[in-house]
Amino acid sequence: PVDRSPEIQEARLKLPILAEEQVVMEAVRENPCVVICGETGSGKTTQVPQFLYEAGYASGGGIIGITEPRRVAAVSMSHRVAKEMNLPTQVVSYQIRYEGNVTSDTKIKFMTDGVLLKEIQKDFLLQRYSVIIIDEAHERSVYTDILIGLLSRIVPLRNKKAKPLKLLIMSATLRVEDFTDNQKLFKTPPPVIKVDARQFPVTVHFNKRTPLEDYTGEAFHKTCKIHRMLPPGGILVFLTGQAEVHSLCRRLRNAFPFRKSSTVTEGEEEADTSEAMRKFKKAKQKKTMSLPRIDLDNYSALPVDEGDEDREAGIEDEDDGGSDIDLGDDPTDGETKADPSIPLYVLPLYSLLAPEQQAKVFRPPPPGTRLCVIATNVAETSLTIPGIKYVVDCGRVKKRFYDRVTGVSSFKVTWTSQASANQRAGRAGRTEPGHCYRLYSSAVFGDFSLFSEAEITRRPVEDLVLQMKDLNIEKVVNFPFPTPPSAEALAAAEQLLVSLGALEEPPRTGRVKAMQRARLTCPITPLGRAMASFPVAPRYAKMLALGKQQDCLPYVIAVVAAMTVREIFEDLDRPARSEDENSKLTQRRARLAQMRRLWAGQGASLLLGDLMVMLGAVGACEFAGCTPKFCEDNGLRYKAMVEIKRLRGQLTNAVNAVCPEVSVFVDPKMTPPTELQVVCLRQIVLAGLGDHLARRVQAEDILDPKWKNGYKTPLMDDPVFIHPNSALFKTLPDFVVYQEIMETTKMYMRGVSAVEAEWVP
Ligand code: ADP
Ligand code: MG
Numbered sequence: 060p061v062d063r064s065p066e067i068q069e070a071r072l073k074l075p076i077l078a079e080e081q082v083v084m085e086a087v088r089e090n091p092c093v094v095i096c097g098e099t100g101s102g103k104t105t106q107v108p109q110f111l112y113e114a115g116y117a118s119g120g121g122i123i124g125i126t127e128p129r130r131v132a133a134v135s136m137s138h139r140v141a142k143e144m145n146l147p148t149q150v151v152s153y154q155i156r157y158e159g160n161v162t163s164d165t166k167i168k169f170m171t172d173g174v175l176l177k178e179i180q181k182d183f184l185l186q187r188y189s190v191i192i193i194d195e196a197h198e199r200s201v202y203t204d205i206l207i208g209l210l211s212r213i214v215p216l217r218n219k220k221a222k223p224l225k226l227l228i229m230s231a232t233l234r235v236e237d238f239t240d241n242q243k244l245f246k247t248p249p250p251v252i253k254v255d256a257r258q259f260p261v262t263v264h265f266n267k268r269t270p271l272e273d274y275t276g277e278a279f280h281k282t283c284k285i286h287r288m289l290p291p292g293g294i295l296v297f298l299t300g301q302a303e304v305h306s307l308c309r310r311l312r313n314a315f316p317f318r319k320s321s322t323v324t325e326g327e328e329e330a331d332t333s334e335a336m337r338k339f340k341k342a343k344q345k346k347t348m349s350l351p352r353i354d355l356d357n358y359s360a361l362p363v364d365e366g367d368e369d370r371e372a373g374i375e376d377e378d379d380g381g382s383d384i385d386l387g388d389d390p391t392d393g394e395t396k397a398d399p400s401i402p403l404y405v406l407p408l409y410s411l412l413a414p415e416q417q418a419k420v421f422r423p424p425p426p427g428t429r430l431c432v433i434a435t436n437v438a439e440t441s442l443t444i445p446g447i448k449y450v451v452d453c454g455r456v457k458k459r460f461y462d463r464v465t466g467v468s469s470f471k472v473t474w475t476s477q478a479s480a481n482q483r484a485g486r487a488g489r490t491e492p493g494h495c496y497r498l499y500s501s502a503v504f505g506d507f508s509l510f511s512e513a514e515i516t517r518r519p520v521e522d523l524v525l526q527m528k529d530l531n532i533e534k535v536v537n538f539p540f541p542t543p544p545s546a547e548a549l550a551a552a553e554q555l556l557v558s559l560g561a562l563e564e565p566p567r568t569g570r571v572k573a574m575q576r577a578r579l580t581c582p583i584t585p586l587g588r589a590m591a592s593f594p595v596a597p598r599y600a601k602m603l604a605l606g607k608q609q610d611c612l613p614y615v616i617a618v619v620a621a622m623t624v625r626e627i628f629e630d631l632d633r634p635a636r637s638e639d640e641n642s643k644l645t646q647r648r649a650r651l652a653q654m655r656r657l658w659a660g661q662g663a664s665l666l667l668g669d670l671m672v673m674l675g676a677v678g679a680c681e682f683a684g685c686t687p688k689f690c691e692d693n694g695l696r697y698k699a700m701v702e703i704k705r706l707r708g709q710l711t712n713a714v715n716a717v718c719p720e721v722s723v724f725v726d727p728k729m730t731p732p733t734e735l736q737v738v739c740l741r742q743i744v745l746a747g748l749g750d751h752l753a754r755r756v757q758a759e760d761i762l763d764p765k766w767k768n769g770y771k772t773p774l775m776d777d778p779v780f781i782h783p784n785s786a787l788f789k790t791l792p793d794f795v796v797y798q799e800i801m802e803t804t805k806m807y808m809r810g811v812s813a814v815e816a817e818w819v820p
Pocket of ligand 1: 074098100103105421
């Protein structure tokens with residue numbers, strides 16, 4: 060029996076899903092797999108686990124697992140359900156990549172989809188669970204798709220055993236045919252339960268014109284007008300990225316002052332930065348020797364990156380100008396009139412935001428204020444913000460694009476889909492009739508694609524292929540993907556894995572077709588198994604596998620951790636908004652540039668390039684105790700550094716698990732690598748990034764000036780460049796490897812490290 064507080068009980072009864080409890084539970088009893096569709100806010104995530112709990116699904120020895128594509132949702136939903144059920148977090152718990160509060164008493168476990176995928180590797184039948192709920196399936200995140208494919212096989216296997224496993228798939232949209240009408244996935248189509256939306260009507264207002272550039276400015280003007288002219292009710296604005304969110308927050312706070320925000324990082328303990336720096340820089344060994352070679356077959360024996368969240372790149376927005384727009388046919392409901400003297404309580408919301416800050420949107424705004432949340436698409440379906448009556452939708456979304464041939468990635472802001480735009484509009488009608496202001500015309504909306512494509516069709520899949528091979532799924536092409544990745548993407552993945560030594564070479568038959576077919580069925584090697592056990596992408600896993608030579612492992616772990624966490628440096632290149640901010644930014648830029656030079660080291664270290672800078676930054680930050688102040692002072696992103704710290708711990712454990720004799724540990728006072736070690740590190744990096752090699756085009760070969768200082772890569776016709784912020788910008792080595800190519804103003808290589816010509820295969 061669950062003992063809920065009267066307020067919670069009352070709030071629950073208002074949720075549409077409550078009316079469906081019987082239907083849901085009956086369907087679950089009678090079917091191995093059930094699909095539930097219901098508008099965001101109808102109560103799926105918070106209530107369905109409780110239904111199952113009350114029906115005894117967590118008392119027969121198995122527990123209830125729920126996967127979320129976003130960490131934010133896994134954490135906040137576990138807290139919410141614990142609170143609703145009046146149970147401690149030892150019982151209703153969460154597990155995300157770096158942390159969790161799961162105990163042996165846990166009965167309901169929220170986790171990211173990547174975490175469950177890892178568990179399947181350890182226990183294919185998921186025997187700890189009696190039910191798995193795949194939440195937010197409409198988002199079509201890669202791991203969600205793979206999990207559904209795997210579970211379609213696991214569920215029948217478990218049904219043959221004494222303890223069957225139930226599968227629930229929950230979606231905020233009705234578009235579930237990819238799961239239900241898919242013979243490869245489920246032979247008998249699972250029943251679909253539609254939860255009545257009980258959504259209040261939302262009036263949609265289109266702009267007459269569509270601003271092509273300055274939608275942030277447009278959003279600003281629209282929000283000001285709503286606040287000045289329309290009755291009380293929260294405003295939710297959808298923008299595309301963190302930088303835009305902050306810029307609009309700032310403008311709105313200036314326009315409708317509330318009180319000075321108190322979010323300044325409080326002065327943590329004084330970290331003696333200069334001391335830490337000096338120590339880290341400390342006398343490097345001055346031995347000279349001919350370059351030693353690491354043994355490429357010497358592995359310390361040795362998964363996949365977890366859901367990428369909707370990480371933001373530091374793409375800057377503009378926000379000046381903006382035309383005046385009419386609020387169109389606005390409500391004159393005769394409700395309470397707007398009072399522009401009321402302060403606007405402006406809050407940002409995006410994935411990388413600290414959890415305490417995120418939690419603020421769920422609390423009622425201070426009395427006498429109007430809530431205004433400026434969000435990225437996290438607010439689209441995974442979180443429901445109470446009290447929203449107005450939605451302002453820029454109609455765009457920021458996505459990462461990969462070029463399938465070259466592997467070049469870029470973040471681009473594109474139009475969203477009609478389905479997403481309708482989800483956004485729906486946020487306005489949860490508590491009363493609402494209004495959605497679309498900052499684009501109805502004609503533009505008509506041109507949006509109907510639905511967003513599944514992520515799996517838009518990104519490289521080598522990590523997934525390795526995971527599947529590790530699960531002994533040899534013919535990945537035959538896997539029951541809800542939407543399969545392209546044949547080329549699968550072939551490219553297998554080829555990369557073969558070249559990394561994770562899969563066996565296909566037999567040479569001399570016939571291209573047969574080779575290609577063989578390539579799609581290469582079995583996993585022992586090295587591949589070891590690599591699959593590391594929670595990083597295969598290229599990085601390979602580096603870890605080679606790391607024990609010359610005692611390089613602690614450095615390899617630190618570098619890999621830093622390379623897999625996005626944006627470790629603060630984005631200081633953004634344009635300033637005031638004189639004051641400008642001079643501060645200039646100072647901080649100078650400081651970061653100075654630190655980068657320091658971290659890059661001297662002599663031999665320099666050639667490890669950007670990776671040496673990362674290693675230096677990680678070492679110095681750890682030495683200083685990884686405080687917010689140290690990060691703030693030195694241009695490092697605190698959240699990234701905390702993630703790196705956790706990942707170092709996790710990778711260290713993973714390496715020890717596979718290869719106990721190395722007994723590596725995280726040393727907070729790690730000394731810099733010796734020259735010998737730097738040379739080894741460069742070769743280890745090359746072993747992982749061998750397909751990311753670029754050769755400098757020599758001055759005498761340049762015919763076209765666009766190739767000045769350019770590098771040639773095997774797959775691209777155009778030059779790529781070393782970024783001015785890179786440690787190797789002045790050196791311009793003949794050969795380099797890079798982590799990725801990012802197209803911004805130019806094709807820039809990121810994470811560049813120099814390679815000796817003689818090492819190049
Ligand atoms: P769904 O999963 O169908 O989108 P949820 O179960 O997430 O719906 O949300 C149901 C209701 O619970 C929403 O109306 C939301 O406002 C409320 N809710 C969810 N999380 C919180 C929270 N942390 N604090 C207060 N209310 C919450
Ligand atoms: Mg939900």
